[in-house]
Amino acid sequence: MGLKTFKALVVEETPDGRFVRKITDKALDDLPEGEVMVRVRYSSLNYKDGLSAIGNRGVTKNYPHTPGVDAAGVVAESSSEDFQPGDEVIVTSYDLGMNTSGGFGQYIRVPASWVVPLPTNLTLRESMAYGTAGLTAAFCIYRLMDYGITADQGDILVTGATGGVGSFAVAILAKAGYEVVAVSGKVAEKKFLTELGAKEVIARDEAVDTTGKPLLKGRWAGVVDTVGGDILSTAIRSTKLHGAVTCCGNVASPELPLNVYPFILRGVTLIGIDSQSCPMSLRRRTWEKIANEWKLDNLDRQTTDCSLEQLNHEIDRILEGQQKGRVIVNLPE
Ligand SMILES: NC(=O)c1ccc[n+]([C@@H]2O[C@H](COP(=O)([O-])OP(=O)(O)OC[C@H]3O[C@@H](n4cnc5c(N)ncnc54)[C@H](OP(=O)(O)O)[C@@H]3O)[C@@H](O)[C@H]2O)c1
Incomplete structure (x- = not known):
């Protein structure tokens, strides 16, 4: 391969401890060891990338660094029997974008595992509309279903509903036949959430009870929580007998003010x-569901495209909780 460098967004730490982002040419030789090198065509933006x-040293220890926990592209080189040059592939999570150079660059090199x-039923771009956020929403729903929560048991609450995980949770649950109540801090986005499939949208303050009551009126058969804190505490205390609540995020708070009564x-x-x-077997099974029975009809409704150059602004927006749906990052030649 003649190519020696590629374009990437790089986060650098300045001597006075600030972090600055710029688009630079990186050397292919600087990519980490790994069996599979992928020419990334699309990435997407997740809160963790922000x-x-x-x-944030809890996510990335060493800088300079290229974030991007998601990547979809074409295998450029492979020493693994499982992948050949030209194969279309998805890589999400593990250590990608954390301490391994990530999807906000035209190339990644990763372990085949x-x-x-x-x-077959998904394009590279569609896979990044879902990305880690969509996959996580699908895991939450998979676990609720596996636990035995069925559509006839009642409403499912989704928090952080306009966000990446939340918007896909609303849409996939609706597609799977559940009645969804969405919690959002963006009152102006009621129409967006209704179009995704929510039957009701409630404001954040209506979803928070700080009275300290150990149990509230049982309203939810199940909950997909993406925010943590008082909203998750309220959701657990408002869950009906033998209901289930998934917990995946902490954008509101990592704290969970609660006692044991909802459980006992x-x-x-x-x-x-x-x-x-998540184990590879469940990961592949979930991608298959996403590509088939849970495939959403109008992905463009909840996606925005951006270039590497426009990504800086989108990173600021996700950190402010202002994103709606998902941002797909395009990495053309
Ligand atoms: N455990 C996992 O495997 C996993 C995987 C992916 C993501 N996550 C986590 O899941 C969370 C959501 O990720 P994401 O990519 O969907 O992020 P995102 O696109 O930024 O969505 C988060 C949404 O939460 C709401 N929100 C923001 N700040 C809030 C606050 N202070 N209080 C209450 N709600 C607030 C907003 O929606 P509204 O305005 O509609 O309320 C926002 O759009 C993050 O904590 C992320 O790290 C975990």
Whole structure:
């Protein structure tokens, strides 16, 4: 291969401890070891990328660094029997974009064990409309269903509903036949959420109870929470007998003010979701569901495209909680 450098967004730490982002040419030789090198065609923006871009050491320890926990593209080189040059593939999570150079660059090099063949019914761009956020929403729903929550048991609450995980949770749940109530801080986006399939949209303050009551009126058969804090606490205390709640995020708070009563008096189950370490078998099964029975009809409704140059602004917006749906990053030649 004649090419020696590629374009990437790089986050650098300045001597006075600030973090700055710029588009630079990176050397292919500087990519980490790995069996599969992928020419990235699309990436997408997740909240975690925002944290990596501002120097959050819980996400990224060493800088300079290229974030991007998601990538979809074409295999450029492979020493693995499982992948050949020209194969279309998806790589999400594991260590991609955390301490491994990520999808906000035209090339990544990763272990073959991180690589998922693109499902037949999905394009590379569509896969990045979902990305880690869509995959995480799908995991949450998969776990609720697996637990036994069915559509006839009642409403499912989705929090952070206009965000990446939230908007895909609303849309996939509606597609799977569930009645969805969406919580959002963006009152102006009621129409967006209704079009995605929410039957009702409630404001954030209506979804928060700080009275300290251990149990509230049981309203939800299940909950997909993406924000944590008082909203998650309220959701758990408002879950009906033997309902289940998935927990995947902390944009509101990592705290969970709660006592044991929802668990011991109502048999509520709290299900933790960690897409990063999700086993490959479940990962592939979930991508297949996304590409087939859960495939959404109008992905463009909840996606915005941007270039590497426009990404800086989109990173600021996700950190401010202002994104609606998903941002797909285009990485053309
Ligand atoms: N565990 C995992 O495997 C996993 C995987 C992916 C993501 N995550 C986590 O899931 C969370 C959501 O990720 P994302 O990519 O969907 O982020 P996102 O696109 O930024 O969506 C988050 C949404 O939460 C709401 N929100 C923002 N600030 C809030 C606040 N202070 N209080 C209450 N709600 C607030 C906003 O929606 P509204 O305006 O509609 O309320 C926002 O759009 C993040 O914490 C992320 O790290 C975890």
